[in-house]
Amino acid sequence: MKRLPIAASLLCLAALLTACFDSASIDTTALARWLSQHPTTPTTPSTTTTPAAATTTPPAAPLSTQLPAWGECPTAVFPNLSSTAGAGAGYAMPAVSANCTATEVIVASNGMPSYTFVSRTPNPLAVTTWSWHVPLRPVVAAATTSIVDRGGTLGFTVTGLPIYGPTEGPTPVAEAYGDPVYNGILDTCGGHTGPQSEYHYHALHSIAACNLNTSYILGYALDGFPIYNSVGCIDLACTTTAVFVSGYDMTGNPHSHSWLAYTYNATGKTNVLDQCNGRIGPDGTYRYHATSGFPYTFGCFKGLPTAQSGNAAAPMPPMPPMPPMPAP
Numbered sequence: 001m002k003r004l005p006i007a008a009s010l011l012c013l014a015a016l017l018t019a020c021f022d023s024a025s026i027d028t029t030a031l032a033r034w035l036s037q038h039p040t041t042p043t044t045p046s047t048t049t050t051p052a053a054a055t056t057t058p059p060a061a062p063l064s065t066q067l068p069a070w071g072e073c074p075t076a077v078f079p080n081l082s083s084t085a086g087a088g089a090g091y092a093m094p095a096v097s098a099n100c101t102a103t104e105v106i107v108a109s110n111g112m113p114s115y116t117f118v119s120r121t122p123n124p125l126a127v128t129t130w131s132w133h134v135p136l137r138p139v140v141a142a143a144t145t146s147i148v149d150r151g152g153t154l155g156f157t158v159t160g161l162p163i164y165g166p167t168e169g170p171t172p173v174a175e176a177y178g179d180p181v182y183n184g185i186l187d188t189c190g191g192h193t194g195p196q197s198e199y200h201y202h203a204l205h206s207i208a209a210c211n212l213n214t215s216y217i218l219g220y221a222l223d224g225f226p227i228y229n230s231v232g233c234i235d236l237a238c239t240t241t242a243v244f245v246s247g248y249d250m251t252g253n254p255h256s257h258s259w260l261a262y263t264y265n266a267t268g269k270t271n272v273l274d275q276c277n278g279r280i281g282p283d284g285t286y287r288y289h290a291t292s293g294f295p296y297t298f299g300c301f302k303g304l305p306t307a308q309s310g311n312a313a314a315p316m317p318p319m320p321p322m323p324p325m326p327a328p
Helices: 006-021 028-037
Strands: 096-100 104-109 130-135 155-157 191-193 199-201 217-221 226-228 231-233 241-243 248-250 262-264 278-280 286-289
Touching: 130 217
Parallel strands: 226 286
Antiparallel strands: 096 104, 104 130, 155 217, 191 199, 217 226, 231 241, 248 262, 278 286
């Protein structure tokens, strides 16, 4: 791949920033925060035939032969975490397992991150027992299910950590249902601890530090559909790939009530995802994509979310007031 001249590179970067924030009027504060959290130079979200180096692009899309087929037990996408650094001294090492029945994928985890824990809330980190059951053969529902201001678990990663929605809870009042990414209360992997000492994500970053850099499937929503990284295959053989982007524009202040501060608008955008932050892949099956823009993982359930039990069924408790936190 040829290197672009500096001037051309700057033009590409400008175009990219406009596409990534999906807004005709970019919020400069959010832009500065995003740049500080993404030190590498990303590529323009356009169709490519050969993924560039990992230091400058999202992770490569997989070969079609590496993808679990619809209805195939996806145990191969769950990484071995035994050699990771873990959360640090004094913390249990991460443990996650996955198996299938004739109709379900069953994932169990102790809820411990596989990388050094950095506190971003007043809440400590403790082992949390998680067990998720999702359909092995998910199907698109007749109507989507809203996740607006819905607390608690909406999905889980292949590293065994729960995924919450793109909002916090009703407290503190000044940040009620605010965007935790915009408010800067997440670590560099997109997570933090909640009031029950449970570590969870609000956004997903496919980088080596988070042990998701080689996982083209980052996790699963409770309706059973997979969550891919931002790169997706255009054709069935995956000879052509593209970086997919959110269709939501920031039209208000997401410091609180973030669902009122973003509006879905796909007009004029390339490789834009639907309102659930997903799309139909070349094999005809649905999948979500993690994006740098709101709603980060999914904006609604495309399939019917399954009822869970235990901690996976618990609503997200209100977050206590938090003192100002330094940037990660």
